[in-house]
Amino acid sequence: MKVGLDVGGTKTDAVALDAAGAIIGRVRLPTGWGPDAVTQTILDAVHAVAADAGADPGEVGSVGVGIPGQVQPGSGRVVHAVNLGVERLDLAAALTPRLGVPVRLENDVKAAALGAYALHAAEGRAPESMAYLNVGTGIAAGIVSRGMLWRGARGTAGEVGHISVDPNGPLCRCGQRGCIEAFAGGGAIAERWARRGALPVRDVFDAADAGDASALQLRAGLARGVAAAIRVLVLTADVDIVVLGGGVTALGERLMTDVAAELTASAEASPFMRSLRLGERVEFLPPGSPAAALGAALVGAGETEHDAEEALAHG
Secondary structure, eight states: OEEEEEEOSSEEEEEEEOTTSOEEEEEEEEOOSSHHHHHHHHHHHHHHHHHHTTOOGGGOOEEEEEESSEEOTTOSEEEEEGGGTEEEEEHHHHHHHHHOSOEEEEEHHHHHHHHHHHHHHHTTOOOSEEEEEEESSSEEEEEEETTEEEOOTTSOTTOGGGOBSOTTSOBOTTSOBSBHHHHHOHHHHHHHHOOOOSSHHHHHHHHHHTTOHHHHHHHHHHHHHHHHHHHHHHHHHOOSEEEEESGGGGGTHHHHHHHHHHHHHHHHHOHHHHHHTGGGGEEEOOTTOOHHHHHHHHHHTTOOGGGGGGTTTTO
16 A cells, blocks of 8 residues: 655645555645654554555555655655745654655655646546646646656756746745746735735635725736746646646636636737647646645655556546
């Protein structure tokens, strides 16, 4: 049995896969804060998902973890996972002796890209190439070409959030102005909105619908940022499709209508952009999809990305 975990700032999503790659168990637990609590959350989730699958923890053969922050490929260490209160943590060293199985790590967005690809493959529609664009607190993408993650020379392929699209735009946390993330990241929008609420981006959309000038500006910036990220991914990697995921995409058609309008506007001004048919190359990850945890399970099992094409083939 393969176990994969998507460790987020508030919750950890865990899935268990059988030998055929089918999901046979899934649980969600609150994520603890700090290195020790994160480690314990993962341990608890592995045991809980094994129980959900009707199995004994001893039947777990591998564990993969998708986690925010920087993960050196092939290592079990994560650094700068600020949303988890973790500056540096060797998760493999902390978990392997206690679980008794190999533990492998991957950046959460890259794991989600692999998982999204596997889900498409399971439906018999694996594309030649795919970009998974995470629109959440921050903006980042994972790129899969012919079933394999494209990392780039230093592992930063897909970091589209920190491409500046307006030198006079809002200040980004990276120090530049007008980054895609400064326009479209949920954290940046909440900070500029500066009004308390459980779901600040949704509140911005609601206020914009009511005619609030500040909200209208923020909403337009969000659409502009997401559309810019889509254009960058298609123009640089020429991916077949861009799959949108992340918390902000819970807005669904409210978001996509604005993004489509941005893409249409650029197409109207350029025959070349029209030829790319960007609007036809974008889709949403289904709500509640286990893509990130699924991708982590594949990473944990040490499977090649080509093996992901056969994952979930039996349902």
